[in-house]
Amino acid sequence: MLKYLIIFILLIICELVYFKIADKCNIIDKPNQRSSHTKIVLRGGGIIFLIGVWIWSAFYGFPYPWFLVAVTLAAGVSFVDDIHSLLYSVRLVSHFLAMGLMFYQLDMFHLNMLWMIIPAMTVCVGATNIYNFMDGINGITAGYSLAILIPLFLLNKTGLFVSESLIVVTILATIVFSFFNFRQKNKAKCFAGDVGSVGIAFILLFMICSLIIKTGDVTWMAFLIVYGVDGCLTICHRIMLHEHLREAHRKHMYQLMSNELRMNHVVVSSIFMIVQLAISLVMVYLIPNTVIAHWVYLGTVIVVLVIVYLLFMKKYYHLHEEYQVS
Numbered sequence: 629m630l631k632y633l634i635i636f637i638l639l640i641i642c643e644l645v646y647f648k649i650a651d652k653c654n655i656i657d658k659p660n661q662r663s664s665h666t667k668i669v670l671r672g673g674g675i676i677f678l679i680g681v682w683i684w685s686a687f688y689g690f691p692y693p694w695f696l697v698a699v700t701l702a703a704g705v706s707f708v709d710d711i712h713s714l715l716y717s718v719r720l721v722s723h724f725l726a727m728g729l730m731f732y733q734l735d736m737f738h739l740n741m742l743w744m745i746i747p748a749m750t751v752c753v754g755a756t757n758i759y760n761f762m763d764g765i766n767g768i769t770a771g772y773s774l775a776i777l778i779p780l781f782l783l784n785k786t787g788l789f790v791s792e793s794l795i796v797v798t799i800l801a802t803i804v805f806s807f808f809n810f811r812q813k814n815k816a817k818c819f820a821g822d823v824g825s826v827g828i829a830f831i832l833l834f835m836i837c838s839l840i841i842k843t844g845d846v847t848w849m850a851f852l853i854v855y856g857v858d859g860c861l862t863i864c865h866r867i868m869l870h871e872h873l874r875e876a877h878r879k880h881m882y883q884l885m886s887n888e889l890r891m892n893h894v895v896v897s898s899i900f901m902i903v904q905l906a907i908s909l910v911m912v913y914l915i916p917n918t919v920i921a922h923w924v925y926l927g928t929v930i931v932v933l934v935i936v937y938l939l940f941m942k943k944y945y946h947l948h949e950e951y952q953v954s
Contacts, residue, residue, distance in 0.1 A: 635683055635797055639804045642679045646672070647818065655711055657819050667814045672710050673805060674769065674824010677831060678703040680801030681794075688793055694733035695834055702726035702756070703827035710821040716874055723753045723826075730834055734841060752833050755852060758859030759829035760822060765886045767810035767897035769820045773802050773828050775901045776851045779908035780835050789842035790835050798831055813886070813893045847922035850911055850929065854904040857933040858882065865941070879948065881940055888947035 650656070650670045657671040678699060685696050705722040708714060727749050731737065736745060763769045781795045805824070808817035820828075832852075839848050849856075858881050866873060878887055885896045907929055915925045 631687060632796060632800065635680075635687060636800045636804070638683055639676060639680055639801055642683075643673065643676050643804055643808065646675055646679075650818070653711075657821075669816055670818040672707060672821035672823050673808055673818030674820030674827060675703070675707060676801050676805050677798070677824055677827040680797050681827075681831060684794055684797040688791065691791060692733055692794075692834075694729050698726040698729035698733065699827060699830045699834075701729070702830050703823045706760075706822035706826040710823055720753070723756055724749060726830065727752050727756075730830065730837075734834075734837055736841070748837075751849075752837070755833060755849075755856070756826055756829040758855055759832075759852075760825040761859055761862075762855050762880065762882065763820050763825035764880065764883055765896060766813060766816045766893040767806065768882060768893075768900055769825050769828065770802050770806040770810050771897045771901035772855065772904060773832065774799065774806075775905035775908065776832050776836075777802065778905065779851060779912050780832075780839070782909075783839065783912055787842065790838040794831075795835065798828075802828070810894065810897065845919050845922060847911075847919070847926045850922075850926045851904070851908050853907060853926070853929055854900055854933065857930060857937060861934065861937050878951075881937060884940075884944055884948055888944060888951060 647670055650672055655671050657669050681696060681699050685692070690696065702723055705714065705719060709719060730752075731745060731749065736748070759769075762772070777795060777799050780790075781792070781799070784790060784792055784795060805818075805820065809820065811817075836848055836851055840846050862880050863873060865879060866877065871877065878884070882896050882900060885891045885899075886893055911922065911925060915921050
């Protein structure tokens with residue numbers, strides 16, 4: 629417990645030091661017509677997730693060296709992109725390379741698992757980018773990450789699949805970031821930046837993949853299902869509208885809620901957090917621990933979320949079209 633307290637204090641100090649550096653180096657997020665905020669805010673506060681992994685590794689003897697290199701590569705390139713825009717191809721290559729290093733840490737490069745490397749890597753890189761796309765309002769990255777970390781921590785108690793201390797330290801880093809970001813519109817001290825959203829996505833995917841390998845049950849990806857449905861359906865929607873997928877936009881469900889419906893950022897982020905947390909806890913505690921039961925539950929959840937998304941867009945998307953015209 630004392631060790632966790634020391635780490636928590638170090639995380640707070642590191643975040644405050646970063647604020648000084650970001651302010652001095654002008655690492656800021658300027659609002660534009662697609663932003664959900666109207667004031668200049670420090671960018672890259674989510675670097676605390678990467679710092680947290682390094683501090684954890686130093687305290688616990690670097691148990692996952694290749695994972696540490698992977699997170700550092702992915703988050704590091706993203707941090708550079710936060711400061712000076714990089715080519716999309718550079719970011720994508722770094723994500724695939726980092727994911728390969730993470731899979732090596734998970735011991736996936738042997739004959740009976742080689743067949744799944746490419747599809748698993750594609751899914752995980754896609755999930756990382758969706759996690760990045762969904763980082764658009766105060767508190768959503770921190771809140772949603774906690775909604776994943778808490779069930780992972782509880783599940784890890786019943787059958788160890790990853791170091792418990794890694795989960796705890798990541799929760800502490802998320803709490804530190806939340807203090808400065810989980811606030812009302814224009815009240816946040818900092819934004820996560822790509823370094824934060826990509827960094828925490830890699831950390832969470834490492835934990836979830838460890839769980840999947842340990843149990844042989846891929847349906848644990850349900851821990852990411854709310855983001856997955858919103859992200860995938862929004863991509864499909866934009867393809868139907870013949871939009872360039874790498875251009876900034878305000879078409880995600882959470883963006884319509886916070887912008888067009890003018891809902892409080894804290895409320896919107898809390899809704900996404902609570903829905904995902906409820907889905908995960910039901911799967912952990914109420915659904916029989918069999919692959920068939922998990923698939924039935926996951927399929928049901930996907931259908932319900934898709935219906936909710938479509939009904940929401942049918943009712944409120946016209947407000948976004950009116951915004952675009954104006």
